[in-house]
Amino acid sequence: MSESRFTSKEGQKIPSVSFQCREGDAWVTKTTEALFSGKNVVVFSLPGAFTPTCSSTHLPRYNALAKKFAKHGIDDIVCMSVNDTFVMNAWAADQEADNITVIPDGNGEFTDGMGMLVDKADLGFGKRSWRYSMLVKDGVVDKMFIEPDVAGDPFEVSDADTMLAYIAPEEQNNPPVSILTKPSCPFCAKAKALLDEKGYEYEEIVLGKGASLTSLTAISGRETVPQVFIGGKHIGGSDDLEAYFS
Template identity: 75%
Template structure:
């Protein structure tokens, strides 16, 4: 792999590029100014859609922390990759990415302008982006986190948590919260209302759709609905949740 010098472009304007995207089965051109002008934007760029680290960690964590970023002054989060718009749109549908804007740098112009277009011909990828993240304010780079120039695909500094620590050092992301529920269950409604009252964002897994009675027992050791998990810890049913908050 032949790598450029990976110069930190803090203080410089981002490249002026027009991105060819598809929306509602139509071609839509999106410009650098449209994406960055007058906004505070986090960008993270990666070697390719559907590739392992990008799909398992990089994109999902930025998506998960998006509301925390926005509560701390970030207007948008952009995921950039040297892929065409059809690939990026398919990846968006395949991932939890509703809180992130996926931009196809199909010709690599933006990435090249950032000095981070690298040759991954050894993997059959051709030219792709080196992995990095940056904070951009009104079109000017405020801070960059560029992965070290090491073999392979290092993933040490461009992650969402590192960026959040820079943007808002005192921010505490909400603990991941899941409710296993059953349709029509009054105790489930009570638990969800309590979580909402306490300001908790939560994911609901509903019996018959995403979770079964067997799954409920296997995960929680209980046979009653709901079962609430916060930060990887089983809290229990609605009464247990009340005690937890008390």
């Protein structure tokens, strides 16, 4: 097996870099000092916004687990990519990734300083980041998970669940939950309170906003709310959810 091109930076300070970001109609300069000094920050870096694995799994899972990371002392979750700020902002909006700070390493300076800049000219990408994640404490790398140096775009160790297991091995990893609701529904409030009590993160789909009565009936076979789905299984309403947990 050939030696990896990538070396862990554990115990070392991260590169000092300034990033040109767009917030509204204004240009804002963000520095690594402001992003990392005095904070515990999880970083995950990926080849590019809007690319398949990055959009389907990498970013969404970190966004979904953000509250659990915060519970265990993580101040911020940063997604780094060698893209410009307009692309990163559009991607974050498209993904509804409100729990993630997206940073455009447009010139690849940070990525190069981490030793993670790779040539993907064969795909027409130019220079991009190898996929990795790290825990940074007060600007110093505490832990890195670097994807294996093999052909393609491996995604085995830089995922959110691996990082959470390192930070909080005792944390319960619940299956994904979706709940269909409507405003001012007491049974919906009851079901959400129960999910909160049991420590389950959930995606709420509100009738009239994210779905219609037709969607509700087609998906669940019922016309009443709430309707709860856990790990791909239809649980039912608030009483059904109580029975599920008991």
